[in-house]
Amino acid sequence: MLVATGKPKPEGAPELRRIVPDVVRQHAEQAAFFWAQRDTLMEDDPPDLHVVAGIDRRLEANLDGLRIAGPAAWPFIVAAYEDFPEKGELFLFTWMAIEQADKERISQAVEFGKVSNDNVRGSVGALAWHSPETIRPLVRDWIGAPDAFKRYLSVAACAGHGVDPKQMLARLVHDPDPRVRSHSLHLAGKLKRTDLVRDIVGRLEDEHEQPRTWAAWALTELGSGDLAMAELKRVVASGGPEALTALRAIVKIGPDKDVRAWMGGLLKAPETAALAVRGSGMLGDRTILHWLIHQMRNPALAVAAGGALLETFPEAREANLFTLDPTELGQAFEDHFGDFGARVPVADKVREWGHRDCSDKKC
Template sequence: MAAETRNQKLEGAPERPIVPDVVRQHAEQAAFFWAQRNTLMVDDPPDLHVVAGVDRRLEANLDGLRIAGPAAWPFVVAAYENFPEKGELFLYAWMAIEQSNGRRMEEAVEFGRQSKDDARGLVGALAWHKPETIAPLVRDWIGAQDAFKRFLGVSACLGHGVDPKQMLARLVRDPDARVRAASLRLAGKLKRADLAKEMPAALEDDEEQPRFWAAWALTELGSGDLASSELRNVAVSGGPDAMTALRAAVKAAPDRDVRAWMGSLLKSPETAPLAVRGAGMLGDRTLLHWLIHQMRTPALAPAAGGALLELFPESREADLFTTDPSQLGQTFEDHFGDDVAKVPFADKVKAWASAGGWLAAAP
């Protein structure tokens, strides 16, 4: 009660004068930049140079809010009330943690509970703060009766690579599917070999997410032979975990088996883009001739571009892509319509590769 009263007094009586328009801009920009960062990190592969630039802008605006202190709260609250999305939830939770404001933190937890994206902004705020800063929250949450708080506790450990030790053995069998999934993912990230015996049983889980992360964890632990079927199913499904599943599926089986599987995917228009994208995960730069050929087919061009970026990260520095597919001709314009897509110029890629010595001769 004393801490809550202190927080209320701090919010109502700023310790230093502020310029409201400047603080409002810091709040809005911080929410925007974190949401942008989160979206950029979903790209496969992400452009980490661009992400680093966004991080610098985000941190500069968070510094402005730190300077404003409790006086920033009205602007943080208004931002969330006006636009309750992931960036604004990140801002709300980040500020609550920064100010050690228990009441606001509980509000952020409830906002996260109501969100439809696994409280991405709230989890992001936990990952942004230092482990020692959020440790008291995580200790309270990870063993809580509330399943959502347990999920937050495991997600915080996942964001920082922190091992909850013996507690993780219980969490991978948690009654809540979301907690099980996050815990299995954490076990794989930490390479907890002592929990490998839990994974085959988790592959039989009634829920898709625990099954998928059990398969992913088995691959991280070197037992991909048990996981290949589940990983391939998730990759082909085209859901939000498809690229993660594809990458794990490539890792889970011998190269010859993976290439044979991708060959089968190429036979269907629905799965051919997956095979083209997966080619970039093989680490075989001799596939460049073939990828350039795929770039000339509108349905395969975005996947071929992603494979190029993975095999040749240096290609980011060249002017090889457009987000306006109509620039590549009528066939591309007809295929994409008004949709925005990042597609490579096949001829530019060919010229760049030839100049760099990646192509011995023009195909």
């Protein structure tokens, strides 16, 4: 419970409230934990949106507790970040700074995000969690700022809310910073900005790989995928972090017969075989179940086959067909995964499920 002090506060000072410290500390710790958990779950392939929705409700309940505590929550938020400066704690710090419209804390949050490497997702997540109306003044201030990190945050915020920065986007796809260019190109594709096709085509020759990748992806969204095909196939062949994104773009623009033939070539090479297996789940072909079960027996392809299963057969998610301890599946799986646990489909369970639940369906 939070109890007001009843004491008058000096004019212009933030309103401080008497709180139960252990309760507010718990709100802060759980809010950081739940957002980090949510972010990790959203990176699953594919994510379980039902589970994510449950996490969202628990996260929002803890954020409500911090809203009620107001400025009195800051010592716990600061302590959480100092003790464990990870993405969840960065989300919490940034979210509260914006919630309180605290300019000094917002500046701190920006600096924390600037040096946080992968944890910058917390900064972006905080901007996405707030409403567009709340963050609009920040985005307007940052989108043309000399600081490349602020420009990046503004573009990421626009992408998170589906907001079109209008004429600014034509400048941002040519921004000096490659990360800003990449996210601006992604935003252009997401917003279907066909007026920028010529600019995006030019970025296929970008000196950095990530802008080239997102330029190619954007062109597929804008109906000009033929111009991007060579770059997309190169990204898939490289097996980098955007390989699945490029693969999905290729599947989208087809034609189906050509895509299947190309995937067949990927399947023959050990370094791209897993991508081919995962890509099979993007085709919407429910006749591949037995083929997928066969791939699940290969440790190097099992995770990809599991992702393909869940995309093709969403109902399989409720059937308890996966294990978090792949070493249970035999020595080959233990040798492949070692101490690094992974969520792996159990081929025999999938086969039994298929016989039981798919006998009257096209699968």
